[in-house]
Every structure is written in C-alpha cells, then in structure tokens.
Amino acid sequence: RALVAASQLTLKYEHTIKANDFVLAGAATTADFIPPNAHVRLRMEGQESEVYSQAPDSDERDVDNAVQAAQRAFPTWSKTSLEKRYEILIKISQLIEKNKDELVALEINDTGKAYDIVSHVDIPRSSSNFRFFATGIMHFASESHHMPEGGLNYTMRDPIGVVACISPWNFPLYLFTWKIAPALAAGNTVIGKPSEVTPMTAFRFSQICQEAGLPAGVLNIIHGVGKKVGNAISEHKNIKAISFTGSTQTAKTIASIAAPMFKKISFELGGKNPNVIFADCNWDKMIATTLRSSFSNSGQVCLCGSRIFIQESIYEKFKTYFLDKVKNLKVGDPMDKETKFGSMVSKPHFDKVMGCIELAKKEGGKILAGGKQLKLTGRCANGYFIEPTVIEGLPQNCRTNNEEIFGPVVTLQPFKTEAEAVELANAVEYGLSATLWTQDVNRAHQVAAKLECGVVWVNDWMVRDLRTPFGGKKSSGVGKEGGWESLRFFTEPKNIYVGI
Numbered sequence: 001r002a003l004v005a006a007s008q009l010t011l012k013y014e015h016t017i018k019a020n021d022f023v024l025a026g027a028a029t030t031a032d033f034i035p036p037n038a039h040v041r042l043r044m045e046g047q048e049s050e051v052y053s054q055a056p057d058s059d060e061r062d063v064d065n066a067v068q069a070a071q072r073a074f075p076t077w078s079k080t081s082l083e084k085r086y087e088i089l090i091k092i093s094q095l096i097e098k099n100k101d102e103l104v105a106l107e108i109n110d111t112g113k114a115y116d117i118v119s120h121v122d123i124p125r126s127s128s129n130f131r132f133f134a135t136g137i138m139h140f141a142s143e144s145h146h147m148p149e150g151g152l153n154y155t156m157r158d159p160i161g162v163v164a165c166i167s168p169w170n171f172p173l174y175l176f177t178w179k180i181a182p183a184l185a186a187g188n189t190v191i192g193k194p195s196e197v198t199p200m201t202a203f204r205f206s207q208i209c210q211e212a213g214l215p216a217g218v219l220n221i222i223h224g225v226g227k228k229v230g231n232a233i234s235e236h237k238n239i240k241a242i243s244f245t246g247s248t249q250t251a252k253t254i255a256s257i258a259a260p261m262f263k264k265i266s267f268e269l270g271g272k273n274p275n276v277i278f279a280d281c282n283w284d285k286m287i288a289t290t291l292r293s294s295f296s297n298s299g300q301v302c303l304c305g306s307r308i309f310i311q312e313s314i315y316e317k318f319k320t321y322f323l324d325k326v327k328n329l330k331v332g333d334p335m336d337k338e339t340k341f342g343s344m345v346s347k348p349h350f351d352k353v354m355g356c357i358e359l360a361k362k363e364g365g366k367i368l369a370g371g372k373q374l375k376l377t378g379r380c381a382n383g384y385f386i387e388p389t390v391i392e393g394l395p396q397n398c399r400t401n402n403e404e405i406f407g408p409v410v411t412l413q414p415f416k417t418e419a420e421a422v423e424l425a426n427a428v429e430y431g432l433s434a435t436l437w438t439q440d441v442n443r444a445h446q447v448a449a450k451l452e453c454g455v456v457w458v459n460d461w462m463v464r465d466l467r468t469p470f471g472g473k474k475s476s477g478v479g480k481e482g483g484w485e486s487l488r489f490f491t492e493p494k495n496i497y498v499g500i
C-alpha cells in the first residue's frame with residue numbers, strides 16, 4: 001500500500017512521487033481537486049498505488065482555531081456534571097461497539113494489521129477505554145484529611161483546560177481513545193492528533209462522538225503531518241498539557257518546545273524489550289507466548305520482546321523448537337480471518353525494517369529465519385510484508401541490539417547466570433517492558449525487582465489491566481498512564497487548608 005499523509009502532491013490526479021513521500025488523497029486544501037472517496041491512481045516510483053480515502057492537511061491556523069473552540073467549550077464542559085459526562089462517554093463506548101465491523105475494516109485498510117488483532121484488541125479496547133474512564137471518574141474522589149488541631153485539609157483535582165493527545169499509527173484508534181477518554185472524563189477539552197499514516201478511524205470516531213452528543217468544541221481532531229501540526233500543538237501557548245505516544249525522537253522535539261512553557265507532559269515511547277527465558281520455564285506456554293511477543297502486529301508493538309535471552313543449558317533446544325514454529329507462521333492477507341500477521345504499515349517503514357536486517361548482517365548477525373520481503377499475490381501483491389526474522393550471533397554493543405526496529409525481527413542471545421541475564425536485559429537505553437520465564441517464585445520476584453523498566457510480565461506477555469499504571473523508564477517514557485495515573489495526569493491537584 002502506498003500511504004498517506006497530507007501534501008500538495010495530490011493536486012494532480014496523476015503525479016510521480018518518491019517512495020519516501022507520503023501522499024494523502026485530498027487534503028482539505030485540495031478538496032476541490034479530488035472528490036471524496038475518489039480512487040485516484042498515483043505512480044510511486046514506477047508502482048501503481050491507489051488512493052482510497054482523504055483526510056485534511058491541517059496547519060497552524062487549524063490548530064489555533066481548534067484551540068479557540070476548545071477554550072470556548074471548557075467552562076461549560078468542566079462544570080458539566082459527572083453523571084452527564086458519564087452518560088456521553090458510555091454512549092461513545094456503545095457506538096464504537098455498534099460500529100465495530102466498520103471500524104475494524106477501516107483500521108485494517110489503513111494499517112495492514114491482521115483481522116485477528118484489530119477485531120480482538122484494537123476496536124474492543126477503544127470501546128472499553130471509554131467505558132473504563134467513564135466509570136473511573138465517578139470514583140476518582142478528591143482527598144480530605146481531618147487535622148489533629150481540628151482543621152480540614154483537602155485536595156481538589158481540577159481539570160487542566162485545553163490538552164493535546166497525540167498518538168501513533170500502530171494501534172490507531174486504541175491509543176487515541178486511551179488518551180482522549182480520561183482527558184474528557186476529567187473535564188478537559190481536547191485537541192486530538194492521530195497519526196497522518198492512519199487517519200481513518202479517528203475521522204469515523206469524530207462522527208461517533210458527535211452522534212453520542214459530545215458538545216461542539218469539547219473534542220477537536222486535527223489531521224495532518226506531525227512536523228507541521230505537531231509542532232503547532234507543542235508551540236501553542238494555550239495548550240496546557242500534552243499526552244504523547246510515539247517515538248523517542250519525536251518526544252525530544254516536543255519536550256524541547258514544551259519545556260520552556262512548563263507544559264505538563266506524559267510520554268509513552270519506544271522499547272527494546274528483553275524476553276528472559278530461564279531453564280526452569282513452563283516450556284509450552286513459553287514457546288507459544290514468545291511467538292506472540294516476538295511477532296504480534298508484525299513486531300509493530302512497543303511492547304514486543306525483541307531481545308530474547310535464553311539460559312545456556314536450553315539454548316539449542318529453544319532454537320530448534322522456536323525456529324520450527326517461526327517458519328510455519330502464517331503471514332497473509334490482513335482481511336482474512338485466519339491471518340495472524342499482516343503487513344508493515346507503510347513503504348517507508350518497510351524500508352526502515354529491511355534496512356535494519358541488512359545492518360544486522362553487516363554487524364555479524366546470522367539470519368536463522370526470515371530476513372526477506374514476502375511476496376503475496378492478489379490484492380496483497382503490492383503489500384509490504386516481511387518474513388518473521390530471527391537473528392543470532394550479534395555482539396551486545398551493536399546497533400541492532402540497542403536500537404528499536406519495530407518490525408518482525410528478534411535477536412537470540414544465551415546467558416549463564418541470573419546476574420548476567422539482568423545485566424543484559426538492562427543494557428539498553430530503553431526501559432519499557434520485560435518478560436520473564438521461570439517457575440521459581442523467588443527468582444521471579446528477585447529478577448523482576450532488578451529490571452529497569454515500567455512493566456514486567458512473569459510467565460506471560462502483554463496482559464494489560466486498565467487499572468494499573470503503564471509506561472516506561474529511561475528513554476521509554478516520562479510519566480505513567482492507566483487507571484488513576486491517567487486521571488491524575490489530566491487533573492491538577494489543589495490543596496486547601498481550612499482552620500476550624
């Protein structure tokens with residue numbers, strides 16, 4: 001698929017573009033030139049690409065208009081009763097459920113993700129984000145303490161004002177709603193910025209919010225290119241907080257602009273997560289789960305366990321079993337309900353991942369499985385599929401072992417002792433999540449406590465309980481989301497003492 005971002009390139013019905021240019025069908029400014037839903041053929045370095053939809057190419061003026069709308073809506077929305085907010089948010093949740101099939105199809109078309117994950121994770125989770133925070137805000141009480149001298153000391157939590165929610169392309173609607181739901185529940189008005197690579201479900205979601213009765217100006221979704229719209233959001237003095245999920249590099253840009261204005265920030269960023277397998281693991285569950293944690297969403301999950309460390313005594317056995325399973329994984333048409341693994345999200349991302357595989361070879365890595373583009377037929381003939389790839393033999397300090405690849409690529413490395421496993425796991429600048437496989441309860445707790453990351457799963461992977469704090473350490477993030485953490489982020493505490 002040739003995808004999508006805002007640009008003037010769509011001014012013409014046929015235009016030759018470079019592979020790294022994104023093409024958005026019909027930005028707002030080009031609406032006169034391309035009718036909605038037109039299928040426009042573009043030539044992309046000799047390949048035919050088909051434009052399947054449109055989204056606006058917004059700019060600084062759109063951001064400013066949206067902020068003004070959000071400011072106008074804030075006094076009323078922040079004073080709207082919790083019961084009324086609850087009612088609207090629950091309605092949004094129900095409408096996402098009701099429109100599930102349509103949202104699933106849009107998400108697959110936009111991302112190339114497999115039906116399995118979109119229908120079981122992305123869209124149900126988008127709905128439960130609203131249900132969860134609608135209910136959560138009803139229980140998110142202010143705190144009060146009676147003081148020994150008879151005074152009353154209490155802390156209110158006020159909404160912040162206009163806040164921004166910026167999300168990536170790998171779980172488009174899921175991560176967008178994961179931020180927007182608590183922001184709205186807490187009484188803020190919101191500027192929402194979905195990824196330009198995957199704008200479609202965000203657009204459909206805006207219609208759902210209208211249908212649910214969300215008042216005008218409370219949620220303002222701005223489509224457009226990250227650098228242009230994103231920078232305008234970071235620079236806008238009336239946006240008081242930014243909740244961002246995306247790459248560590250983009251977060252540095254946002255932080256450098258937002259810090260002098262003392263904006264509140266929450267960053268959920270990249271990962272290079274260890275999957276540590278001890279010899280005493282539950283073998284069958286470990287193998288099955290390691291396949292998921294390695295290649296789920298074709299490796300385009302920030303939580304994927306891309307560095308697999310295996311205790312030396314079971315290294316060869318692991319290799320044999322794991323490779324056998326990997327070679328039989330079914331990568332295929334994302335719309336096919338049997339498919340577990342779909343395509344890369346875009347040509348530029350495909351090129352990046354293939355570049356990483358080439359780099360791994362140069363760094364001395366041995367490709368044990370995969371390593372190549374997978375050519376499918378039929379309507380997937382132009383898709384950017386990559387074989388699930390397993391590499392071994394790399395030195396610890398090489399780029400492949402330290403930089404996020406965000407594709408279906410894992411590395412294998414043996415370790416001898418518990419101490420060595422911890423050292424290897426912590427050796428990177430990232431610290432998002434880790435997985436541990438052992439049946440020794442003491443070891444599980446001891447190692448988990450030593451890992452420098454925000455989430456540890458013992459004998460499982462990617463169990464996401466909405467009530468628990470989520471987020472990374474080191475270069476994987478600042479702040480936490482989930483449960484009360486999200487509601488804390490989107491409110492400001494104000495302490496009041498009354499002498500009685």
Ligand code: NAD
Nearest residue numbers: 167168169194195226227230231246247250268269270302
């Ligand atoms: P990205 O940083 O390129 O883009 C994320 C969002 O930021 C998009 O909406 C984009 O338009 C916007 N953006 C781009 N430049 C901007 C700027 N200068 N100012 C403001 N906004 C800007 O990330 P991506 O490629 O969309 O997503 C992949 C990354 O996201 C990976 O690194 C992955 O690990 C990370 N991720 C992290 C989590 C987590 O929870 N920790 C979850 C999912 C993805």
